[in-house]
Amino acid sequence: MLPNTGRLAGCTVFITGASRGIGKAIALKAAKDGANIVIAAKTAQPHPKLLGTIYTAAEETVGGKALPCIVDVRDEQQISAAVEKAIKKFGAYTIAKYGMSMYVLGMAEEFKGEIAVNALWPKTAIHTAAMDMLGGPGIESQCRKVDIIADAAYSIFQKPKSFTGNFVIDENILKEEGIENFDVYAIKPGHPLQPDFFLDEYPEAVSKKVESTGAVPEFKEEKLQLQPKPRSGAVEETFRIVKDSLSDDVVKATQAIYLFELSGEDGGTWFLDLKSKGGNVGYGEPSDQADVVMSMTTDDFVKMFSGKLKPTMAFMSGKLKIKGNMALAIKLEKLMNQMNARL
Numbered sequence: 001m002l003p004n005t006g007r008l009a010g011c012t013v014f015i016t017g018a019s020r021g022i023g024k025a026i027a028l029k030a031a032k033d034g035a036n037i038v039i040a041a042k043t044a045q046p047h048p049k050l051l052g053t054i055y056t057a058a059e060e061t062v063g064g065k066a067l068p069c070i071v072d073v074r075d076e077q078q079i080s081a082a083v084e085k086a087i088k089k090f091g092a093y094t095i096a097k098y099g100m101s102m103y104v105l106g107m108a109e110e111f112k113g114e115i116a117v118n119a120l121w122p123k124t125a126i127h128t129a130a131m132d133m134l135g136g137p138g139i140e141s142q143c144r145k146v147d148i149i150a151d152a153a154y155s156i157f158q159k160p161k162s163f164t165g166n167f168v169i170d171e172n173i174l175k176e177e178g179i180e181n182f183d184v185y186a187i188k189p190g191h192p193l194q195p196d197f198f199l200d201e202y203p204e205a206v207s208k209k210v211e212s213t214g215a216v217p218e219f220k221e222e223k224l225q226l227q228p229k230p231r232s233g234a235v236e237e238t239f240r241i242v243k244d245s246l247s248d249d250v251v252k253a254t255q256a257i258y259l260f261e262l263s264g265e266d267g268g269t270w271f272l273d274l275k276s277k278g279g280n281v282g283y284g285e286p287s288d289q290a291d292v293v294m295s296m297t298t299d300d301f302v303k304m305f306s307g308k309l310k311p312t313m314a315f316m317s318g319k320l321k322i323k324g325n326m327a328l329a330i331k332l333e334k335l336m337n338q339m340n341a342r343l
Contacts, residue, residue, distance in 0.1 A: 001184055002151035002177055007158050009034035011094040014086060016073055019043040020052035021128035025146035026153045027057060031064035036090045040071035040082050050129045065090075095157050108165030116164040118156055122149055123171040125194040125327075127187050139327050140187045142194035148174070148185040194327060234302050235266045239281040242272065242305065246279035250335065256328040259290035264298040272332075292324040292332070305336060 013030045017023035019041035027037045039061075043053045054068035067089050069082035108117040125131060127143035152170035155177050156163070171182060183189040254274040261269055271286040273279060296304070300319050303309035311333040314320035322329050 001147065002154060002174060002179060004029070004032045004154075005158070006033050008095075008154075010036075011157075012036040012038065012086060012090040013095045013157070014038040014040060014083070016040045016071060019054045019057045020050060021130065022126060022146050022149045024052065024057050024060075025150035027061060027066075029147075029150035029154050030095075030157065031061035031066070033063065035064045035095075037061050037064055037066045038082065038086045038090075039066055039068045040079075042070065042072050044070050049133070052129075104165060104167065112164065113161065116159065116161045118164060118166045118168055120149065120152055120156060120168045120170060122196045123169050124196055126196075131326075139194070141191045142327070143187050144182075144185040144193065145187060148182075151177075151179075194330065233266065235262060235270065235298050236283075238302055238305050239270060239272075243279070243281045246274070246281075248278060250274060251277065251279045254328070254331055254335065256291040256325070256331070257286050257288055258328075258332060259286065259293045260301065261293060261295040262298045262301055263296075267298045290324065292322065292329045294329070295321040295323075311336065 008030050011030075011033075013027070013035050015023050015027050015030075015038065018027045018037070018039040020043070023041065024039075027039060031037050037058075039054045039057050041054050041057075043050070044055070046053060054070065058066035058068040067086060069085055071078045071082045073079065104117050104119040107115075111117060122144070125139070125143040126146055126149060127140045128146060131139055131143060148170050152168065152173050155173050156168060174182075186193065251274050256274050258272040258274070259269065260271070268283060269285060270281070270283055271290065272281050273286050273288075275288065296314065296319055300309055300314060304311055304314060304320070309319070311320060315322060
């Protein structure tokens with residue numbers, strides 16, 4: 001764990017999503033230095049399934065002062081009101097944590113020399129209440145604690161203004177700080193970790209460790225030879241190639257049923273069954289309930305399975321909508337990457 005140095009004493013930190021999870025962990029870490037914390041989040045009333053409100057988070061800050069503010073980041077007036085409250089109470093805010101990484105490069109250039117702007121991503125899945133809801137039972141064993149993000153953010157907070165415009169990976173920056181033992185951050189030390197859904201890289205060390213447990217088996221070698229845009233029967237052809245690539249090892253490791261709701265030409269409902277012996281694909285509903293439902297156009301579906309469109313980017317841009325077990329959705333992406341890696 002990265003020790004506190006006291007260098008944030010007197011600083012004011014504006015943190016969105018600070019009522020629970022990663023945002024709260026960053027708040028508590030900074031508070032130990034004696035920092036003023038603006039806890040900006042939507043949750044003012046207790047949630048039946050998710051613990052924590054802006055007020056309970058404020059009560060847990062030890063060492064610094066806390067200002068709970070009701071903020072929906074989609075509401076400009078609420079953001080402005082929270083900033084005004086922060087300035088009135090603490091004078092100004094020095095550091096801010098927002099969920100807006102897409103603006104990092106532009107803001108870093110705009111405020112160069114005045115404000116440092118950086119993005120922070122986890123290398124692996126992080127255990128939060130949201131992850132429990134999306135990942136289902138047992139997902140926590142594949143995750144790290146929120147403490148690793150808090151420590152990484154704390155490291156960034158101590159950097160000079162010249163450290164700006166960076167997309168930082170939590171593990172990488174902590175290695176620079178001299179951290180060598182990352183088991184302390186694991187929910188279940190020694191267990192294979194789930195790579196973060198939004199990172200393009202699939203860390204080699206994690207990949208080898210996961211593969212050693214049989215979690216990501218190799219597909220049979222067969223290159224996809226699809227056109228960038230679907231022609232008549234392209235979806236059916238894609239599923240035929242997928243079916244020919246299946247094996248008992250893939251089914252054993254995945255244990256999931258995927259349903260694809262495709263719109264546009266050659267669309268409809270298709271399924272990929274990776275629970276039944278040998279696996280199966282087909283048109284219509286599967287014999288058992290689907291674990292994951294993916295909705296997209298036929299065009300994007302063919303591009304995704306042929307390696308022309310990254311599933312992560314499709315999801316982030318709204319081209320792909322996912323319902324169900326997110327951990328199993330992530331697993332399918334890794335399998336797809338292996339299937340078209342030889343294109």
